[in-house]
Amino acid sequence: MLTVTSFKINPDSSVVSETRENLLPVIKDGILNYDFGNEKRKVVCVYSETLIPSYDPMHPQSGAAYNKYFFGKFEEALGENSKALNFFFSDELNFRVGGNLWNRYFADEFEKRKGYEVVPYLDALFVPVGNITPKIRLDYNDVIVSLSEENFFQPVYQWHQDRGLIFGCDHGGRGRDVAEFGDYFRTQRWNQGPGSDQPFLSKDIIKAKVAASISHLYERPRVWLEGFHSSGWGTSSADVTDAIFANFVAGYNLLSFHGLYYSTKGGWWEWAPPDNHFRMPYWQQIDPLMNSVERLSYLLSQGVHQCDVAVIYPVEPVIAGMEGNQSVNTAFKTGEQLYDNGIDFDFIDFESLGRSVVTDMELHVSGEKYKVLVIPSMKAIRFESLQKIEEFKKAGGIVVNIGNLPEATEKNGANDPEVAKLVNNIFTKSQNLIQVSNAESVVSAISGKYTPNFKILTEIKERPYVMHRTIGKREIYALYNFPSGSKCFFNAKGKPELWNPWNGEIVSIEKFAKETKEGTEVILPLSEKEIQILVFDSENSIPANSMEILSQVKLLKQTDLGNQWEFELKPSQDNQWGDYQLPAFNEMLGAQVRQLHFSENKDYQGEILNFNDSWKLVTCGNGAQFLKLGALPDLPSEEEILKMTPQNVGEKVLVSGKTFHWEEYDFSWQTGVEGDYGHQGYHGLKGEMYDNFIRLGAIDEEKHSKFRKPEPEGNYYILFTSVIAPGEEDFKLLTGDEKPFLLFVNGTKTDVNSSSVKLNKGANPILIIYNKACETYITFRYPDVSFLQNNRFQCAGTRIMEFFRSIGMESKFHPDYLLLNQHRHCNHLVFQLMVKFRFGMMEFNRI
Numbered sequence: 001m002l003t004v005t006s007f008k009i010n011p012d013s014s015v016v017s018e019t020r021e022n023l024l025p026v027i028k029d030g031i032l033n034y035d036f037g038n039e040k041r042k043v044v045c046v047y048s049e050t051l052i053p054s055y056d057p058m059h060p061q062s063g064a065a066y067n068k069y070f071f072g073k074f075e076e077a078l079g080e081n082s083k084a085l086n087f088f089f090s091d092e093l094n095f096r097v098g099g100n101l102w103n104r105y106f107a108d109e110f111e112k113r114k115g116y117e118v119v120p121y122l123d124a125l126f127v128p129v130g131n132i133t134p135k136i137r138l139d140y141n142d143v144i145v146s147l148s149e150e151n152f153f154q155p156v157y158q159w160h161q162d163r164g165l166i167f168g169c170d171h172g173g174r175g176r177d178v179a180e181f182g183d184y185f186r187t188q189r190w191n192q193g194p195g196s197d198q199p200f201l202s203k204d205i206i207k208a209k210v211a212a213s214i215s216h217l218y219e220r221p222r223v224w225l226e227g228f229h230s231s232g233w234g235t236s237s238a239d240v241t242d243a244i245f246a247n248f249v250a251g252y253n254l255l256s257f258h259g260l261y262y263s264t265k266g267g268w269w270e271w272a273p274p275d276n277h278f279r280m281p282y283w284q285q286i287d288p289l290m291n292s293v294e295r296l297s298y299l300l301s302q303g304v305h306q307c308d309v310a311v312i313y314p315v316e317p318v319i320a321g322m323e324g325n326q327s328v329n330t331a332f333k334t335g336e337q338l339y340d341n342g343i344d345f346d347f348i349d350f351e352s353l354g355r356s357v358v359t360d361m362e363l364h365v366s367g368e369k370y371k372v373l374v375i376p377s378m379k380a381i382r383f384e385s386l387q388k389i390e391e392f393k394k395a396g397g398i399v400v401n402i403g404n405l406p407e408a409t410e411k412n413g414a415n416d417p418e419v420a421k422l423v424n425n426i427f428t429k430s431q432n433l434i435q436v437s438n439a440e441s442v443v444s445a446i447s448g449k450y451t452p453n454f455k456i457l458t459e460i461k462e463r464p465y466v467m468h469r470t471i472g473k474r475e476i477y478a479l480y481n482f483p484s485g486s487k488c489f490f491n492a493k494g495k496p497e498l499w500n501p502w503n504g505e506i507v508s509i510e511k512f513a514k515e516t517k518e519g520t521e522v523i524l525p526l527s528e529k530e531i532q533i534l535v536f537d538s539e540n541s542i543p544a545n546s547m548e549i550l551s552q553v554k555l556l557k558q559t560d561l562g563n564q565w566e567f568e569l570k571p572s573q574d575n576q577w578g579d580y581q582l583p584a585f586n587e588m589l590g591a592q593v594r595q596l597h598f599s600e601n602k603d604y605q606g607e608i609l610n611f612n613d614s615w616k617l618v619t620c621g622n623g624a625q626f627l628k629l630g631a632l633p634d635l636p637s638e639e640e641i642l643k644m645t646p647q648n649v650g651e652k653v654l655v656s657g658k659t660f661h662w663e664e665y666d667f668s669w670q671t672g673v674e675g676d677y678g679h680q681g682y683h684g685l686k687g688e689m690y691d692n693f694i695r696l697g698a699i700d701e702e703k704h705s706k707f708r709k710p711e712p713e714g715n716y717y718i719l720f721t722s723v724i725a726p727g728e729e730d731f732k733l734l735t736g737d738e739k740p741f742l743l744f745v746n747g748t749k750t751d752v753n754s755s756s757v758k759l760n761k762g763a764n765p766i767l768i769i770y771n772k773a774c775e776t777y778i779t780f781r782y783p784d785v786s787f788l789q790n791n792r793f794q795c796a797g798t799r800i801m802e803f804f805r806s807i808g809m810e811s812k813f814h815p816d817y818l819l820l821n822q823h824r825h826c827n828h829l830v831f832q833l834m835v836k837f838r839f840g841m842m843e844f845n846r847i
Helices: 062-084 106-114 119-125 133-162 184-188 205-217 237-250 287-299 315-320 324-340 350-355 383-394 417-427 439-446 638-643 785-790 798-804
Strands: 003-009 015-022 041-046 087-091 166-170 195-197 224-227 254-257 309-312 345-348 357-359 362-365 368-370 372-376 398-402 433-436 454-456 465-471 474-480 487-490 495-499 506-508 513-515 520-523 532-537 565-570 595-600 616-619 623-632 652-655 658-661 663-667 694-696 698-702 705-709 716-725 729-735 742-745 756-759 762-770 774-776 778-781 819-821 829-833 841-846
Touching: 003 119, 041 119, 062 133, 087 224, 106 133, 119 133, 133 166, 133 184, 133 315, 166 224, 166 254, 184 205, 195 205, 205 237, 205 324, 205 345, 224 237, 237 287, 237 465, 237 474, 254 287, 309 324, 309 350, 309 368, 315 324, 324 345, 324 372, 324 439, 345 368, 350 362, 350 383, 357 383, 372 383, 372 439, 383 398, 383 417, 398 439, 417 433, 433 439, 474 487, 623 658, 623 694, 638 742, 638 762, 694 762, 705 774, 742 756
Parallel strands: 087 166, 166 195, 195 224, 224 254, 309 345, 309 372, 372 398, 398 433
Antiparallel strands: 003 015, 003 041, 357 362, 362 368, 454 487, 465 474, 474 532, 487 520, 495 506, 495 532, 513 520, 565 841, 595 616, 595 829, 623 663, 623 716, 652 658, 694 774, 698 705, 716 762, 716 819, 729 756, 729 778, 742 762
8 A cells, every 4th residue: 555545535535635634554464444434434555466467668677688588589589580671560569557547656657857755746637636636647658767767768779770660659548648658659659660650542641740840859760650450351442552552641740551461362362451461462563652741751750840720739738636637638639630721731749849949030950840720629738838838929920829727737736826927927818829719620720821841822721741851952832632733832932843753753933932021832733642843953044934824734635545345354363272262272263242232122124323312332152131120119919929920021010019120130141240340359250160150249459359249229129030841841940049038930929948949841930039139040950860861952052051151150150050031932133233243353455
């Protein structure tokens, strides 16, 4: 036990901080004997416990051990070939311990660094103990982060630095969790390539800007982009190109495709597909894109980044417990608003702000020159940050405060007269102080207050991606998602050039440009899906009378290619190792249809089909095996249940005064319920499949697994299907661990614990009732093998079923099990192919 204190409590259960009383001296042999009288008090006990397994980043040997027993093993194994290594990547680093860390060194280190003992104040980490509370929390966190940096993060960084390696990362909070590892910004600066993932082809500007800002302010050479897991096997080369270009302009400059699988087991093993390598049909044509990425990676990692606005990264309000979520949301919303309006920005940490130099109404640090500083509703802030803000304001810099004013620092906590004086000096009304109530007001509030690095002069409907870097005497602007003809201002002079990352060509675009007093106006010549690299060289100026007005170059030649084409699907996927289909065979696979538009009982006369909402998009192998009703709040009587037997999907049923509809319940005998891979997690199949094809309830996720939980609408489910039997006989009844609550076969109630059930020849209507969310199965099996052999009726595709038995549902996809069919008879089915190919490429030739 470290501290034991008690507090009076208010009617709302909050503590009265001034009633704090130390009870540790009265504890004897681990027992507290104390008479509180009639007072209601809260007792706060602070103690430490060891979490096993966990890793202590504050331990003096933590980084050295990590280097030796992880990275060093690669170096040792490679020996003289270790120079072949050029990078390591840390993915979702997790020490299995976070928040208020403690070890046997901590108290001594705290006293050395902060000049007072921390143990008597440890309860301040959990409850307010007065004005000193913010100071204790900020000091405590500062020591955690400092020790973690010195003992873990810096040694790991230095190990890579000494060997000329890039150490990249995609850690759990991706910068959105500002207090990850105590302070995300401070700890992740110890990567040569700070970064994050961008799943699903996403373009999360906050993740991009946190990683890029760390790189800018601490002069790290790379910003690591892990892309683009979980976008799916249907991801096209155009999709990938769009995501790369947008994210590179947003700040990344090193691309690592998410996964290269050793094997896919014929498509039965995957982790967050796709695999953007040789398994994709565009791999043979990917060289131009990769060459373009190489050029962009080099160019966008040279020189220094330039932007006008810095937003303080709000760690302090979170650590101090002073409306931290509001501050974080305000900071991130502000960033999004700025960028959506073509205003590039950086997040800035308190240390970078503290070492910045105020020059010409700008904050200069690491080559950046910020004209505007945004304080995102920070009730808690570093004292030195306030001092720098005051200096910046006095020099004429633009200070924008959103929402709350600062109230506390690490110096003396809250209600500090010195802080109050500083705050008053800073936030007294002046021309260069802007006070707004929300993030949405910032863009309009700063408009016209400074000469921007870049400005959009025409309307842009979609998010524009903008980057400016100074490389020697050249000003480099990277733009993406700008429609052709967009007019923009660049705070640069000189003859503008367009650099083509696809082939390295450089062309002059002075015909599209007009020099002004402050810079250059340009009409962008390319379309929104083409990255535009504009370069201004101050040594080459535009002729004074180059053009009086901006105009586009006239089209020199236009050729009509016609609208009739022929095409050929060419096999492109090598299946010799069974990457796409089992069993493996040494052939190239062509296109395979994986999804269809489907509709039942259409009167089809051979005409061209037009899709509408009545057509259902289905994945091959999946289909309706049941009709489902529920979740229901109450269970009708058995007599009412039998009357509910549906004829068609969509039929209405009234239960407890509320209308429900029979809906299809789909699954595949090979891959289970679509989108629900069970224990295998949301990232896809892992080479196996569950037997529990009945999966009822809402889907929840835990540790990459999916499971079913109760729905608020109710706990009852009714399933309807038909079992097709080859003849009248007793068949085996098999169920999962969760047996039906009620079971009706051919309108007769059946014992759910029975081992067999009598079926008629043909379709046997089945009603199955469950009284809870669950994962289970129910199936009917032939009584013996001879029965199957002596009957002419056999399951369609028996040999196919035998093959898939090893990779599909372990026992239920077997030829001696009966088929399920939600229909009582055969229906007329109509489908039309949808061009959504899994494999192969198309080659087009004009007729």
